[in-house]
Amino acid sequence: MLKYFRGKKNLQLFGLIGPGALWMLILFNLPILIVLFISLVERGRAGGVKLPPVYTLENYTQFFNACATEFSGPGCDPLLYIGIFGNSVRIGLIVTLWCILLGYPLSYFIAKQKPLWRDALMILVIIPFWTNFLVRTYALKQVLATEGLFNSFLMSLGLINQPLDLLFNEFAVVVGLIYGYLPFAILPMYASIEKFDHTLMEAAADLGAPPWRSFLRVMLPMTMPGVVAALVLVFVPVVGAFITPDIMGGGKVEMIGTLINRQFGVARNWPFGSAMSLILMVLVLVGVIYYFRSSTEETRRAM
Amino acid sequence: MASEFAVEMQDVVKQFITPEGGILAAVNHVTMQIKDGEFFSLLGPSGCGKTTSLRMIAGFELPTSGKILIHGKDVSQVSAFQRPVNTVFQQYALFPHMTVEQNIGFGLEMKGVPRAERSKRVSEALEMVRLPGMEMRRPKQLSGGQQQRIALARALINKPEVLLLDEPLGALDLKLRKEMQLELKTLQREVGITFIYVTHDQEEALTMSDRIAVMSKGVALQIGLPEEIYERPATKFVADFIGETNFLDGVVRAQNGTIVEIDLPSSGMVQVESSRKFTNGQQVSVAVRPEKLTLNKTVTDGNNLKGRVEEVIYIGTDTHYGVRFGGSHKVRVREQNVTQGHKELAKTGDEVTVSFTRTSPRILTE
Numbered sequence: 001m002l003k004y005f006r007g008k009k010n011l012q013l014f015g016l017i018g019p020g021a022l023w024m025l026i027l028f029n030l031p032i033l034i035v036l037f038i039s040l041v042e043r044g045r046a047g048g049v050k051l052p053p054v055y056t057l058e059n060y061t062q063f064f065n066a067c068a069t070e071f072s073g074p075g076c077d078p079l080l081y082i083g084i085f086g087n088s089v090r091i092g093l094i095v096t097l098w099c100i101l102l103g104y105p106l107s108y109f110i111a112k113q114k115p116l117w118r119d120a121l122m123i124l125v126i127i128p129f130w131t132n133f134l135v136r137t138y139a140l141k142q143v144l145a146t147e148g149l150f151n152s153f154l155m156s157l158g159l160i161n162q163p164l165d166l167l168f169n170e171f172a173v174v175v176g177l178i179y180g181y182l183p184f185a186i187l188p189m190y191a192s193i194e195k196f197d198h199t200l201m202e203a204a205a206d207l208g209a210p211p212w213r214s215f216l217r218v219m220l221p222m223t224m225p226g227v228v229a230a231l232v233l234v235f236v237p238v239v240g241a242f243i244t245p246d247i248m249g250g251g252k253v254e255m256i257g258t259l260i261n262r263q264f265g266v267a268r269n270w271p272f273g274s275a276m277s278l279i280l281m282v283l284v285l286v287g288v289i290y291y292f293r294s295s296t297e298e299t300r301r302a303m
Numbered sequence: 304m305a306s307e308f309a310v311e312m313q314d315v316v317k318q319f320i321t322p323e324g325g326i327l328a329a330v331n332h333v334t335m336q337i338k339d340g341e342f343f344s345l346l347g348p349s350g351c352g353k354t355t356s357l358r359m360i361a362g363f364e365l366p367t368s369g370k371i372l373i374h375g376k377d378v379s380q381v382s383a384f385q386r387p388v389n390t391v392f393q394q395y396a397l398f399p400h401m402t403v404e405q406n407i408g409f410g411l412e413m414k415g416v417p418r419a420e421r422s423k424r425v426s427e428a429l430e431m432v433r434l435p436g437m438e439m440r441r442p443k444q445l446s447g448g449q450q451q452r453i454a455l456a457r458a459l460i461n462k463p464e465v466l467l468l469d470e471p472l473g474a475l476d477l478k479l480r481k482e483m484q485l486e487l488k489t490l491q492r493e494v495g496i497t498f499i500y501v502t503h504d505q506e507e508a509l510t511m512s513d514r515i516a517v518m519s520k521g522v523a524l525q526i527g528l529p530e531e532i533y534e535r536p537a538t539k540f541v542a543d544f545i546g547e548t549n550f551l552d553g554v555v556r557a558q559n560g561t562i563v564e565i566d567l568p569s570s571g572m573v574q575v576e577s578s579r580k581f582t583n584g585q586q587v588s589v590a591v592r593p594e595k596l597t598l599n600k601t602v603t604d605g606n607n608l609k610g611r612v613e614e615v616i617y618i619g620t621d622t623h624y625g626v627r628f629g630g631s632h633k634v635r636v637r638e639q640n641v642t643q644g645h646k647e648l649a650k651t652g653d654e655v656t657v658s659f660t661r662t663s664p665r666i667l668t669e
Binding site for chain 2: 208
């Protein structure tokens with residue numbers, strides 16, 4: 001370590017990255033340590049933790065066995081929390097898949113435009129960020145409501161007689177999450193596709209590859225870094241989302257994020273909430289790292 | 304084969320919409336026939352339509368009108384991936400995420416050739432371009448010259464009916480380019496495949512080609528053997544683009560059989576042999592190559608014009624003399640430095656006689 005700082009270059013480098021590193025240390029890593037501490041102690045009666053701290057692993061066992069608590073009674077489902085976690089992962093995968101399926105062609109379309117038009121379209125993609133996420137989610141809720149824009153539109157066209165139940169179900173949550181996270185998928189995929197040399201598609205066609213094979217063998221592998229980045233940027237926050245499932249699901253769609261949120265609110269069980277946060281973090285991290293390594297190994301070697 | 308021609312372009316037009324909204328004819332009514340097994344070059348400056356023509360033969364662009372035939376079969380509306388041609392791209396366009404073996408084997412893979420046979424034929428192709436054992440490399444690990452050979456192998460392994468080459472040597476340095484020119488020519492003779500070669504380098508075209516089409520502004524001005532193009536250029540553009548040419552503008556005064564008398568105002572009268580008919584008073588240009596002019600060596604039965612030396616340029620193999628005649632006419636005379644120890648034939652300011660035979664110039668009207 002000391003030897004590392006002996007070089008003047010390395011000292012300069014430290015001067016440059018130091019402030020950022022310090023910021024991450026205090027405002028990111030330290031809070032995680034606090035969360036870790038809370039997850040390992042017993043809960044206080046009115047929220048917070050019991051003081052002086054009593055150390056326990058119960059908060060973790062409770063996640064894997066929901067019936068291992070003092071409150072559990074008959075008819076208790078031991079896999080309750082695992083099930084909710086699985087549901088979050090499932091919704092996360094559905095939303096991620098849709099974001100990539102919708103975002104890829106759109107990114108391609110934008111990347112193919114003339115520079116001026118391209119910039120204008122990219123601004124349109126980014127514009128929603130200028131409005132608060134909560135406000136946008138409430139707005140989308142109004143669109144999908146029983147007497148909302150979408151239902152009124154379909155009824156006025158005479159396509160339906162009864163308004164469709166579009167809110168407070170998984171469909172609404174998925175739509176809300178796709179709406180919220182599509183730009184996060186578009187930005188990295190656009191960056192990859194824009195850099196892609198289209199002559200390679202001509203080369204593939206020249207060698208006898210029909211368009212779909214050219215896409216699968218050449219364009220997709222070469223833009224894979226963008227797709228993987230999109231996947232991570234969408235999947236990770238969506239699995240832990242709590243605002244959208246709360247508003248669009250109306251309490252009927254339980255995700256791990258809403259569950260954790262509740263522990264710090266009405267349930268007043270900070271230690272259990274902390275334990276679930278860390279479990280979520282570790283599981284998502286492991287999954288993403290595994291996927292990242294396996295899918296980019298090929299591309300990374302070529303770049 | 305259905306036709307003796309590998310490729311035929313019949314009255315092909317390709318129009319593009321310019322950013323300003325106008326219409327640009329990149330290729331304007333081009334008709335040419337490329338024989339089977341021929342090394343055919345499309346030569347011209349950038350923007351002349353040579354690359355667009357090649358791209359239409361490859362199928363990357365579809366003609367606005369006209370027909371393209373490959374071995375007698377109309378492929379005008381056939382997609383690139385279904386045409387029996389392969390291309391060597393200007394920047395090679397090797398797939399960076401694949402190994403050399405996967406790159407070269409790509410065409411065979413698309414045809415469904417089994418892996419074992421593919422692998423065998425890839426190593427044969429690598430032998431052919433003298434890069435054996437490179438299978439597992441990635442394109443970015445190769446030099447420009449090596450990438451060039453891989454691109455060539457990737458195209459030739461498919462045994463195309465026609466190989467299209469889009470300025471394939473443009474990115475190489477001069478020495479390597481000269482080597483590759485000879486190598487390409489040898490390779491073409493060995494495999495016997497028709498090559499269509501796009502270049503803006505006239506020397507390259509003359510060295511390698513069986514026939515050349517000189518293009519300018521979307522039009523094929525002249526199609527012929529290298530020596531025809533050089534010795535008997537059809538237009539001033541061709542004469543000027545291929546090698547160096549002196550143009551002496553004048554007026555036809557008389558024609559006796561094949562001898563045309565042309566008045567070069569204030570410079571004198573010249574006699575030029577031509578089988579074509581000219582009318583008296585017609586404005587023409589006498590085009591004559593610098594190496595066909597001699598300094599102070601008068602010819603009988605030829606043209607001897609008096610002038611003054613304006614510049615002397617020594618360039619090693621030759622010495623160039625810039626000579627001005629009485630009027631506005633100025634020529635460049637090239638004398639080879641054949642004797643040991645360089646000795647100038649004239650100095651700046653000297654009065655000299657510039658001579659040429661009746662048969663050396665061409666009379667050009669456009």
